Amino acid sequence: MSSKSKATAPTHAVYVVEGEGDRAFWTKIGSGWRHDDGDGFNLRLSALPLDGRLIIRKTKAKSDAEVGQ
Template sequence: MPDTNSNNRPTHRLYTVNGESDNARWTDIGVAWATRDGKGFTLSLNALPLNGRVVMRVNDSKEERKGRR
């Protein structure tokens, strides 16, 4: 069973991405963290995309995310 206690903070953020390159629109849709056995991830989604793609990125600081987009 995955470890979902408060000590296991999310290590990744989930985005749905529509478009390509500079025209891509990234929407934050959730978080992910490694399971206790290290063989998978637990996903906590706030939304499900109907189109586009889902991208999982390392959870970095807000300042770094702002600079990326």
């Protein structure tokens, strides 16, 4: 990971998703940073799934309630 990527907040979250539709269970297992050229990502995972599928989603800004303010 470049030093620039380490200094910035992640642009994406990585989840493992088990199940389908309304019964799907999402577990966040990491973060991602978009490459400067836009053609790829650096990922940092805290777990590896044994089952399910990996989903990478753009991070959303946290509301005041979510950050405890």
